[in-house]
Amino acid sequence: MKYNMLGMTALAAVLTLGACGSNNDAMDDAAGGDNDDQAPTTEETGDATETAIEDDKAGENPSGGKNDGQSETTQGYGFKDFDLEIDVDGKDAVDASYETQEDGTFEAEYKNTLEGVDYGDDNKQEEAMNELDALFKEIMLDQNVNEEEAKKKILNALEIQDYTKFELEVNFEEGPNLNIEENK
Structure with missing residues (x-):
């Protein structure tokens, strides 16, 4: 019984930590991870500002971007x-x-x-x-x-x-x- 309880606790801890995921870019990069849902970082592109302006959609980029002739x-x-x-x-x-x-x-x-x-x-x-x-x-x-x-x-x-x-x-x-x- 003692080993069952210990095993279940260890399994629960692993599942909980695994479900949390990792927001650490250094760990993702080291592990070969690819984080496509975030804007490129300076390490990836050398210049995040220009890439962000080119890649972002309406209302999200630093240069405005409503794309309707009058941008925020x-x-x-x-x-x-x-x-x-x-x-x-x-x-x-x-x-x-x-x-x-x-x-x-x-x-x-x-x-x-x-x-x-x-x-x-x-x-x-x-x-x-x-x-x-x-x-x-x-x-x-x-x-x-x-x-x-x-x-x-x-x-x-x-x-x-x-x-x-x-x-x-x-x-x-x-x-x-x-x-x-x-x-x-």
Whole structure:
């Protein structure tokens, strides 16, 4: 009887622990486990942020994603509005705009004729936001940036050496706004 009770207790403990499963990614990876129902981690992809933006469905990704032309914004760029226009040799080169709405949605447009990109239509919101998200993460503007530094960051990010017109308006959530108008 003593051995029956001990065996039943051991069996119950094993079943209880087995039913709990494992949420430890290191143990899963070491055991060769595959956890497809979770977003990729930095160890798996090298860059979880970009993969998450590409893989997630509507309303779940950091770049919005309702996919209806007006997406919810959760980016936290530090500004409410961003409007950029750059001309090269007197012709439109880059037109980019991002505007958040009171209800938490945003509108985005991105056109770069130097790269043959035009996401200006309402049905191209997701593509425009992906381009803008990459740009915003590269230039990292905040309310403390001066005009020359902001212009330099943007031109470097867009790989533009010379321009004939540079106009930028950024309305930050806190602090002074940034306005640059320069024609050569």
